[in-house]
Amino acid sequence: MKGIYSALLASFDEQGKINEQGVREIVRHNIDKMMVDGLYVGGSTGENFMLSTEEKKQIFEIAKDEAGSEVKLIAQVGSINVYESIDLAKHATALGYDAISAVTPFYYKFSFEEIKDYYNMIIDSVDNRLIIYSIPFLTGVDMSVEQFGELFENPKIIGVKFTAADFFLLERMRKAYPDKLIFAGFDEMMLSAAVLDVDGAIGSTFNVNGPRARQIYELAKAGKIEEAREIQHTTNDLIAAILDNGLYPTIKCILEEQGVHAGCCRKPMASATPEARIRAREIYKQYIK
Ligand SMILES: CC(=O)N[C@H](C=O)[C@@H](O)[C@H](O)[C@H](O)CO
Ligand SMILES: CC(=O)C(=O)O
Structure with missing residues (x-):
């Protein structure tokens, strides 16, 4: 299960309906390109x-x-509807997914005991592993x-997707x-995390910047820190530009530039404005093309 994973974008039409062909194209782009x-x-x-479920x-x-x-x-x-999570876990397991993952339950301030119960309920409902x-x-x-560590006591809980800038905690976890x-x-x-010996990375920007992400990861693992740092610098010029222009809409526009029908965002998330689309094209030409 180690390695570089794209956090897959979804594609929607202007009415917010899933664009199946668009989703397929995003999957193909990630695998092939x-x-x-x-x-x-x-x-x-x-x-x-x-x-919806x-x-x-x-x-x-x-x-x-x-x-x-x-x-x-x-x-x-x-x-936060744990029964929906169980239903989805069963569905994904039946489809043949290699692992399931679940965000920590949010909105209410759940106690740790409640969070632990949530994870054990989900993973104990299926013959699969959980991240x-x-x-x-x-x-x-x-x-x-x-x-x-308490969550990891369940042997079916095999890991964590760690989206935080807390490198002290990351080191302690490693x-x-x-x-x-x-x-x-x-x-x-990514470079800092790779130096601390993570097992992989899961990210949104890999949908458009996958090759550089892999280079950073592999160079860092090989101890070639200076080379990795140079590519992280270029990558972060790109990521800063994407964040400044709107994260998911901009990644979608960059995919559209390459003929991938990444489509609109799902309301209430706004799609790119005409100005943001123009800026996304510039970002694409500057960093990706
Ligand atoms: C909330 C979110 O999208 N997080 C992603 C993964 O955890 C990241 O890939 C970020 O999108 C990315 O690092 C840009 O900040
Ligand atoms: C990794 C991340 O961005 C996600 O949850 O989609």
């Missing part, structure tokens, strides 16, 4: 939390149908190294859990 090792389906980047299942189905067994597939099933999705800046949920999979979640901090 970005050369990723896997896809993380139904994450933040997939605009998952704005979808049926739509979430449909995205899992399309991605699996298009990718087959060409790359590893992780299905993000987390939801915790920790993203404190969006969920408000912070867990300590000891708390991660040392404490050498056999668990740790995936870095912030593409702009």
Whole structure:
């Protein structure tokens, strides 16, 4: 399960309906052009939390149908409706997903005991493995190294997608859990995470910057830090420009420039304005083309 995973974007039409062909094209682009090792389906980047249960299942189905067994597939099933998570976990497992993942339950300030119950309920409902999705800046949920350890006591919980800038915690986690999979979640901090020996990375920008991401990761792992740093600098010029212009809409526009029908965003998330589309084209020409 190690390696570089794109957090898969979803494609919607102007009415907010899933564009199946667009999703297929995004999957193909990631496999054929970005050369990723896997896809993380139904994450933040997939605009998952704005979808109905049926739509979430449909995205899992399309991605699996298009990718087959060409790359590893992780299905993000987390939801504060734990019964929906279980339903989605069963669906993704039946489809043949290599692992499931679940965001920490958010909105209510759940206790750690409640969070633990949530994870065990989800993973104990299926014959599969689970990767915790920790993203404190969006969920408000912070867990300590000891708390991660308590979750990891369930042998079916095999790792974490760590989207945080806390490198002290990341180092403590690496040392404490050498056999668990740790995936870095912030593409702009990949070099620092790779130096701390993560097992891979899962990111939104790999949909358009996959080859550079792999270079950073592999150079860092080989101890070629200066070369890796140069590519991280270029990558971060790109990421800063994308963030400044609107993260997901801009990545979608950059894909559209390459003939991939990444489409609109799902309301209430706004799609790119005409000005943002022009800027996205410039970013594409400057950093990707
Ligand atoms: C919220 C979100 O999208 N997080 C992604 C993964 O965790 C990242 O890939 C970021 O999008 C990326 O690093 C840009 O900040
Ligand atoms: C990795 C991330 O961006 C996601 O959850 O989609």
